[in-house]
Amino acid sequence: MTEEFNESMINEIKEGDKISGQVQKVEDKQVIVDVDGGKFSGIVPISQLSTHHIDSPNEVVKEGDAVEAYVTKVEVDEENESGAYILSIRQLEQEKSYEYLQEKQDNNEIIEAKVTEVVKGGLVVDVGQRGFVPASLISTDFIEDFSSFDGQVLELRVEELDPENNRVILSRKAVEQERNEAKKAELLSSLSEGDVIEGTIARLTNFGAFVDIGGVDGLVHVSELSHEHVDKPEDVVSVGDKVNVKVKSVEQDSERISLSIKDTLPSPFESIKGEIHADSIIEGRVVRLTDFGAFVEIAAGVQGLVHISEISRKHIGTPSEVLEPNQEVTVKVLSIDEESERISLSIKAAVPEEEVLQIDDDESRDYIENSDDDDNPTLGEMFGDKLKNLKF
Template structure:
């Protein structure tokens, strides 16, 4: 037919094996979907092929008159085309992958899975692969293990940006690289996260790196900074004291800078501030026991028994002038100190060693000692009152037991009109008068 048309100078676009064509659904039977693609007869797609679609997609596609892409598998003995809808979609995805490789267009999607060799992603209906060597350094650092193991399950569903670096349709091979676009991907993801985040949001993230000034935590693909002062309510010298790379943490968004693309995070603001409870029991002038935690040129820090930390300024360590706190105390020393200042807003406690025995606080010390003694006395009196209140209850309980026993006494005792006490004694007397068997 094609030869005859060519001889007449005419051309017809006959479908060929391997073609992807647009066709129109002309009929649906129990076994097949009939599609017109311009051949001498309608082509057929096995109906079971559409079972692999979602119910919504299946309902949308399977309609008379619907135009769909089809892949020409070949022709039957009658010349009717054998077609595939799914292979047409797959062929379109391969073409898209090839265009992305040529144009360096970035792939944006989510991680679909992993295996011993790397990460699995989906490009349409294609299965793409990101080898271990092509995973970004930041993502590798955020994982608990360098090699795929069950902990990698948490990666599934996470966003990822990569570049297509190899497309081989004949070998069904689609390779991507996250490492090749790591910086570009980070910026792209960060822009998206910044657009979605709001101050006050609480997110779960993973520690990606630790520095002397804080910890970087990845949330939804973008890194935010938890400053050293926002890690814990208690003083810490370095992030490593309480955090480690790969650790999962909850963070609160406390600042967003869209222009500089910076996210400020806090861990401690999701925990109760110990000042709200622990500092409430402290009073200026109070004597407290504490442990020296560290020495600085300007003074010594000490941790109170309730966990709060205060500063003993160098001028409050001794009556004599000293050059350094180490002349008076050392780390680990347990000392008695006096509270000389409490600043709830700044969350600071001022302590003094030299004022522990000063006469200026003698009256206050006496008042506090009397108050403590009075409190102890009240507690003792309270215990005595509770014991006295319990005694009548014990007596009432004993009387109730006697009455209950009387009610269970023998019917003969009740018939004789004996008192409860006599009824209780009756069984014993009866046993004494019974004749003994020989």
């Protein structure tokens, strides 16, 4: 009769079966379940109540709750013809979680999960079981402190599933990368040459500054940072600065964006309007020399050209014969073309002609005074036979 009892019980509910029931009693370390269609009650140990760590069964269930679970063991007391089903709600939750996660991974879908714990190596999230987001997969940006993510609901992609080892790896970085790429493509298609937009200085190099204009970086070459000469980008901008930039060019295929800060700033030429005019005598500094003349800075960012013919009253072959970079010079403004913002200057015109003549006379006097007597011409040599015709 005992054998018949055991056989009927085993055939009815056995290890591995999935059962349903209602919570009959919640104890300190286990939960008693009234199993639907079962001969015995079910017992769920606290360790099998949830995929997450809990200190008390009351954290996840209460009396009267409907539950589903797997039968992990059937215990039978043959002598008293009694028994119990050892159940696991955790195992069923994990199975459902893996099925859900596998489907999302196969369809390349984004899931949402709440951060339940911040640990040294990353974030622990609730995905129906314990999921993990490694530090390297949290963001496309470097993040030193992860504590701000605690309690947040994150959008994630499933990176790796390993049911045998209870391993679920997820990535927030993958979601960010996809959205950044989509945003970049949209922004690139919307930008046009001449657009003026706001950006943030993202990083500096020796050849310029990269500006974030909304998830996409564009380059401001060092020559486009200011109207004035810039030796190093850090002399005029810093990482994090908000700046206005003008789009100079957009290369869709290579995804390169050329920007200018200089073109959004007032022209230095405007600063001299009403202050410098034709015939003005002003001080300047030679900034560079060319074969045809010298460029002289007469105000911050304002340069004028001294043509080679206006450098000296004496003939010179090249400007470098009498000028050198950074030399301070006095110049006269010959003309100002406001429309093209060009200024024509003269060094020789800045020196009064009488001063030049005086200098020439001084040079002649020095020559005569320093010459030997034998070299000086006599009156006879100068006038010859004309002296013979003079009558006294």
